[in-house]
Amino acid sequence: MRIIMVALSLTLVVFATLNRVQASATADIFSPPLGYHDGLQYAPRITYDNSHNLIENTNYGVKNPDLQGLKCFGVDWSQLYHAGEDLYRTDGSSTRGAEVTAVANGTVMFADPLIDWPGRVVIVKHVLTNGQTIYSVYGHIENLAVVAAQTLARGDKIGTVLYQAYTGRYSQYHPSGDDSHLHFEIRYFYDGSNIYPAPYTTCNKPDNVPGVGYTYPGIPDNFPAPGAGYTNPSAFIRAHAGTFLPAIGRCPGNSYEYLVNGNFESGSAVGWAQYSSGGYQLIPYLPGYTHSGDYFAFLGAFNNLSENISQTTTLPADAASINYSYWWQMTTQEYPSADYDYLRVQIQTLDGLGNVITTGDLYTVTNRSTAGQWVFQSHDLSAYSGWTIRLIFSDTTDGSAPTNFYVDDVSLPICGLSGPPYSAGTPPAGTPTPFRPAKTPIALTPPANPVPKTPPPPNIAHPAYP
């Protein structure tokens, strides 16, 4: 993630010829700076690796761990707070060339054709209906389509997104192969050239009116003064969208993880309810068997079991996307003649009292599914927006020839207005917490006298336990 504005060495020219400024219309309605005409979706990026470590976050007001190596006043960029949002196409394609448009009626205050942030920067002044003045800032653009003092209407073209190479640590998470993006700010002040206090003034450049896009040591809301600094751009636009409800840009710019302990690394007492008819611990510590980390969910492995783990959460009604994903693995001693042992991935809807309204299967794994390897599965749960849901992994095994079902790295990231309604780490009400004996998958050996359910086909070797 390279959102850095390089230190300016150019001699800049002030283009604002204020005597040419015409009165612009009041900024009554705001729309997102990308997607106005192309209908595509753009949003900040927030990425976790398979162990659910945050590796990249381009939202407003956060530190981005993927900002490596470049420093301002001796502090690593990864420790600075992002003063805007870096917006990317959400479909993984390159954002290069995307049309940048004015978010509201206003007047161009800054449109230096020589500044190298990299790319050009445009600052537009907007006067709100209450008389307040705010500024929108568009960074890393080319094909500059405006000049200082020009009056703009909402949706007018400002430029296009500049190509930038990706130089961070995780190219595997950048399928487009580049790092082209729009750095976008909403702020209550115009001149960002001198906002850093001592001893951090090295970042202050007298001709760098846009600023450097980051604040330190405080959060951008308070720079250069509390209540007069930057503000969350997506939140501001949503709050001023009026009756304009674009299909694009519905994501308010934040993605929240709605599951607690989805990777199970907090152990068995956090987040998940569990039930095992055999009394087994279903979230054991078993390094070497997991998809990542040291804990996972371990269902099955013995005969005549009925087990489940579940977690309940309430989805936001305004979610722009709800993606449910997990990894599973199956190993078995079963005969391949039929499905005997099952892992069901289920979803329930609950009423306000917690009573189950509906139960449905999202996915089913059996002893005849792909064996011996981790498989990624995902589901679009957008249709459940606004519902209280329970997500369940449930296994049943029959009377012979056991099957192991593993689940790990369960995730429910939601693009919405607000975060999850629970306190992280709080188990659902009613979670039983008895002592549970751990299962031991390595102790599973083929039974001495397996009882065939139906005669296995001839010459088919009984699958070996790994």
Ligand SMILES: [Zn+2]
């Ligand atoms: Zn940025």
